[in-house]
Amino acid sequence: MKSNVMKYISLILFCCTFLLHGCSSNYYAMDDFQSVTKIDSHVHIGADDGVFEEQAADDNFLLVTLNVDHGDSANLRRQFSLASLSAQKYPGRVFFGPAFLFDTTGWGKDEWSKKVISQLDKDISTPGVITVKIWKNIGMTLRDREGNFIMVDDQGIKPVIEFIKGKGLPITGHLGEPKNCWLPLNEMTVSSDSSYFAEHPQYHMFLHPEYPSYEDQIRARDNMLEANPGLTFIGCHLGSLEWNVDSLTDRLDKYPNMAVDMSARICHLQYQSSENRERVRDFCIKYQDRLLYGTDLGYSGSRDTEASRRYIHETWLDDWKYFVTDEEMTSDLFKEKFKGLKLPKDVIDKIYYENAVKWYQLSVN
Numbered sequence: 001m002k003s004n005v006m007k008y009i010s011l012i013l014f015c016c017t018f019l020l021h022g023c024s025s026n027y028y029a030m031d032d033f034q035s036v037t038k039i040d041s042h043v044h045i046g047a048d049d050g051v052f053e054e055q056a057a058d059d060n061f062l063l064v065t066l067n068v069d070h071g072d073s074a075n076l077r078r079q080f081s082l083a084s085l086s087a088q089k090y091p092g093r094v095f096f097g098p099a100f101l102f103d104t105t106g107w108g109k110d111e112w113s114k115k116v117i118s119q120l121d122k123d124i125s126t127p128g129v130i131t132v133k134i135w136k137n138i139g140m141t142l143r144d145r146e147g148n149f150i151m152v153d154d155q156g157i158k159p160v161i162e163f164i165k166g167k168g169l170p171i172t173g174h175l176g177e178p179k180n181c182w183l184p185l186n187e188m189t190v191s192s193d194s195s196y197f198a199e200h201p202q203y204h205m206f207l208h209p210e211y212p213s214y215e216d217q218i219r220a221r222d223n224m225l226e227a228n229p230g231l232t233f234i235g236c237h238l239g240s241l242e243w244n245v246d247s248l249t250d251r252l253d254k255y256p257n258m259a260v261d262m263s264a265r266i267c268h269l270q271y272q273s274s275e276n277r278e279r280v281r282d283f284c285i286k287y288q289d290r291l292l293y294g295t296d297l298g299y300s301g302s303r304d305t306e307a308s309r310r311y312i313h314e315t316w317l318d319d320w321k322y323f324v325t326d327e328e329m330t331s332d333l334f335k336e337k338f339k340g341l342k343l344p345k346d347v348i349d350k351i352y353y354e355n356a357v358k359w360y361q362l363s364v365n
């Protein structure tokens with residue numbers, strides 16, 4: 001009798017353990033951070049000392065480093081050689097996206113696109129190249145001879161887009177700015193924006209109504225996608241639709257070849273979580289195949305490499321906490337509290353790894 005009771009108790013214990021294990025295995029925990037292979041789809045490696053890459057290896061991250069057209073050829077070539085050096089040193093772990101110099105000399109003539117394409121043709125054959133990056137200078141600063149802003153749907157850029165598409169590469173586009181940029185400082189949702197635009201009034205579009213509007217930026221990008229249905233497009237910074245997941249939903253539904261990275265805009269998801277967590281969580285689950293984890297972390301060398309490594313590590317860890325747990329959290333960037341999204345494991349695997357591999361066609365190790 002006694003042994004039967006023991007057997008019965010053991011069976012119950014076994015079932016409980018199995019159920020508990022079964023349940024908990026649907027979600028990752030903080031402890032899983034290290035063991036899960038992850039990809040940061042948007043970083044800027046600006047040094048050759050290997051510090052960023054070593055931290056990435058320690059935290060089990062692969063990296064996609066993107067170049068930015070700051071409008072200076074020497075700077076752009078330097079970014080290119082650092083990115084290509086890193087991709088060479090860490091094959092299968094570091095990938096990169098060169099940018100092209102948008103020199104307005106000759107703009108409007110065939111020679112302009114021929115020159116850009118000839119440089120790009122060399123650059124994209126470099127090992128580790130997975131995309132071409134285009135930047136917000138298109139739409140925000142570049143002007144033609146008549147003083148009109150050059151937008152991304154301009155016919156003059158078309159041959160370049162056709163070339164990239166023809167090579168089977170995606171375009172990674174940071175176009176426009178956060179919507180906050182067009183709002184008065186006191187209406188901005190996150191303090192990273194309000195402090196940045198307070199310090200840089202020249203970039204604060206609320207003060208410059210003569211510049212293209214937020215809607216103009218989004219419209220030009222949408223026009224470009226409509227004109228190039230076969231183009232794979234990864235919109236940086238939640239496609240500059242960071243302020244509202246519903247508005248992003250509209251674009252993702254309309255453009256099946258568009259995905260977005262979350263870089264530097266996770267705080268906007270957190271801000272929306274503070275208002276309506278379920279809406280953000282449902283969005284991440286519904287569009288689990290279209291979202292790429294990314295931070296926009298940059299590293300250009302440091303005297304205190306330990307501090308840099310700690311900062312990179314803590315940024316990654318904090319984001320992990322937001323996506324995998326349902327803990328209550330706070331941000332330095334706004335005052336409301338919010339709860340982590342606790343996304344299911346398979347959704348995390350896509351956002352943190354599989355989507356980058358698929359959208360960027362990465363040959364991972």
Ligand SMILES: [Zn+2]
Nearest residue numbers: 042044066296
């Ligand atoms: Zn960036």
